[in-house]
Amino acid sequence: MSMLLESQRAFLGAIFSPAAADAAAALIRHDGIAQADRLQIYRNNTFILLTEALADTFPVVKRLVGGEFFDAMAKEFIVAYPPMSPSLLEYGGHMAVFMETFAPVSGLPYLPDVARLEWAWTKAYHAADAEPLTAATLADRGSSDLGELRFRLHPSARFVTSDFPVGRIWEANSADGEPEAISLDDGPSHILVIRPEAEVQVRLLSPAAFEFFLSLAGGATVAEAFSDPDFDLQNALAVALTDGTFSRNPA
Amino acid sequence: MNDKFKISLDPIPARAGVGLKAMHYRDVLDGHPDLGFFEVHTENYMGAGGPPHRYLEAIRRDYPLSMHGIGLSLGSAGGIDAEHLARTKAAVDRYQPGLVSEHLSFSVVDATFLNDLVPLPYTEETLAIVTDNISRVQDGLGRTILLENPSSYLSYHASHIPEPEFLAAAAERSGCGILLDVNNVYVSAVNHGFDAIAYLDAVPANRVGEIHLAGHHVTDYEGQTLLIDDHGAPIIDAVWRLYSYALSLTGPVPTLIERDSNIPPLADLMDEAAMADRFLEEVAHVDAA
Structure with missing residues (x-):
């Protein structure tokens, strides 16, 4: 396999499963800052920017569950359904399906339909x-x-x-x-x-x-x-x- | 093409431009600010229709446009995503921008999009992949693109080609130009301990078709400074000085004021654009003398 592909797969693993970050950490330099901290910067960027994109698409869901809850739910969503296209206009279509089995929102049975409505809006x-x-x-x-x-x-x-x-x-x-x-x-x-x-x-x-x-x-x-x-x-x-x-x- | 949407493929003038944000659409259309050009993220105009296109079509009638991609992932070992290249081509065909640019980085691995610009190990293998990917994009779009130097928070053991030499080689082999992000040079110079002036000297100045300027965020890791390229603050003096030095090498080139977070009123960005214009005028006089 290409060395570059191998290193990019290691990086992908480190972003989505922090426990599997060793392979990526082994590829990068310390230079005064721990490799884990360097990888964490990229992990934060990915999750923060994708969470913002989801918040733009689902403002009413966010208002209904509160910002802190929404951010935590978005993190779980991103791991379950990472974007499979660089066009983020396409991102979030699985939110309703995700919510249907996401136990913390099981007390809000209408929430998946609100997500469907917001997706239709987008x-x-x-x-x-x-x-x-x-x-x-x-x-x-x-x-x-x-x-x-x-x-x-x-x-x-x-x-x-x-x-x-x-x-x-x-x-x-x-x-x-x-x-x-x-x-x-x-x-x-x-x-x-x-x-x-x-x-x-x-x-x-x-x-x-x-x-x-x-x-x-x-x-x-x-x-x-x-x-x-x-x-x-x-x-x-x-x-x-x-x-x-x-x-x-x-x- | 729709005949109510007449535009020419006018080149971008060697003046300052501003990154176009949705919150400034109305200010631009109503106030018609005196700017050399606007730049947009290509990915924001990949929908079939709707308000973003209405605004951009209206603004495009009055201003030269640069389209800056964040999703083609020129550094992906898996190659260029054909669908995303097609979406990019559709946007480029629709707006006929004077410049099209992308980054020396990767953001896609096995089709998963990281929504971030991740640095590459600078090796011969990476150079061959990046060159192939740029060629694929340029063939697909039917035009050359500019390749932007990244900012980065990590480097690889495997890297053995200095970044400016890597940029130069990728540009030489693919025929692309270079988008020199002066803030990225500054950020990476601090983060990796290299000399920003030596970096600028090593970039082939005659290939630089555009410059980016932005602010960044300063963090500290147990006493070691790390700069984060968040495009969320005004441009600092040290970056203005580097810009002035870069212009002494490149001559006047279109210069973008980039702001993607903590977005201020358009007037604040206009002030930074006016500052860049003063540097551009100075270097134009030096060139003419």
């Missing part, structure tokens, strides 16, 4: 841009039968569901949120996260609206997606054509 933030479809553009196309239409959702659209009121938990704990009393029995959440322009929106939908837009996103026609007779289809479409839910590019 994905929406960096998603491709697209011109929204407006009612005028739709009319220009001279479409005849509304039921046969297929709409393409804006490329930033992400769907999140939860058995808990995580949409309201997220709102109350986001940077400009107002504290409010929320009971975990307040029911499930059906959320569309979308960024038609510059701002990411977290839209709390009715179950019927959620199912409708989810079906459209899956390629269904309006007639196919419309299943709940109590759902106000005309109104939902009218709103969607003003709030940038659909992409101008035809499906």
Whole structure:
């Protein structure tokens, strides 16, 4: 094996398992400062910078559990799921899965869904841009039968569901949120996260609206997606054509 | 290319620029500060769309741009990650920066990303790997890059090529230029006990296409000083003096004020940029005389 590869693997081992740092320590000079201290500087850099990246992606989770707890949890997360890409925009997608088996947060059953919602927010933030479809553009196309239409959702659209009121938990704990009393029995959440322009929106939908837009996103026609007779289809479409839910590019 | 996004591949002028931070986007667009260029971390613009691109596209219309990568890991024994090279190429194609740079270090081992710039043992084997990796990147991007000297807190028993000679050899063999980080020279000179002036003398001045300046953090290990390159403080006088000496060797080159933590108001960075501009003007007069 290449000497360089061997030394880089030893270094990697030293960063993620301090107990296995001997192989790396043997490669480096003392020069007045213990090898273990020198390696610790690099270990700190890796963990501190990755923890900051996770805190940027999961600010509401951090607010819910507190900064000290979040940092300790992030350390465990980084060891379990180190970044496998130098693009940190991709880092953190496993947070919800990690939390589901992370015993110290087992008393907060809604927390993994908050992480899912924040991950959806980040994905929406960096998603491709697209011109929204407006009612005028739709009319220009001279479409005849509304039921046969297929709409393409804006490329930033992400769907999140939860058995808990995580949409309201997220709102109350986001940077400009107002504290409010929320009971975990307040029911499930059906959320569309979308960024038609510059701002990411977290839209709390009715179950019927959620199912409708989810079906459209899956390629269904309006007639196919419309299943709940109590759902106000005309109104939902009218709103969607003003709030940038659909992409101008035809499906 | 999108026709609302007209830009030219203008070269970076031999003036001071500032590292562009999200918290300064609005100040830049509203105040239009007089700066030679902006530099960004390429990795921050690898998303498909969204606000970061909106801001950078707007700023790019008015300023030359330098893209500085932190993830290609030119020193990885495992080679260059093809996906990350493709992401870098997409960003470079999108913004057509005047300069593209990366580090003489590694940050990826067996696909795991350390999010830090780790120094290399300077051996013939490492030189061959680094040269191959730079060539791969330059072939992939279709342009030459600048290679930045690292700051470091450790050195290897195996190292036997002095760092400036290693940089020179990698540049000579791959055809790349050099990004001379004067603060990194200062930090590593203190940490490893070498002479910073001798280091600058050994760097091939004609290959230096850009200079970086930053502040650092001073720590102490049982009486031994160790400098940490956190880009979190103003540039110290000793680094300004080294900068002046470096310019006497290189002549005027684009100079970046780098700040990545404890980020102050843009005006503070503008003051440091103005200081660098004064050094650049002085050396331009000396060159002209």
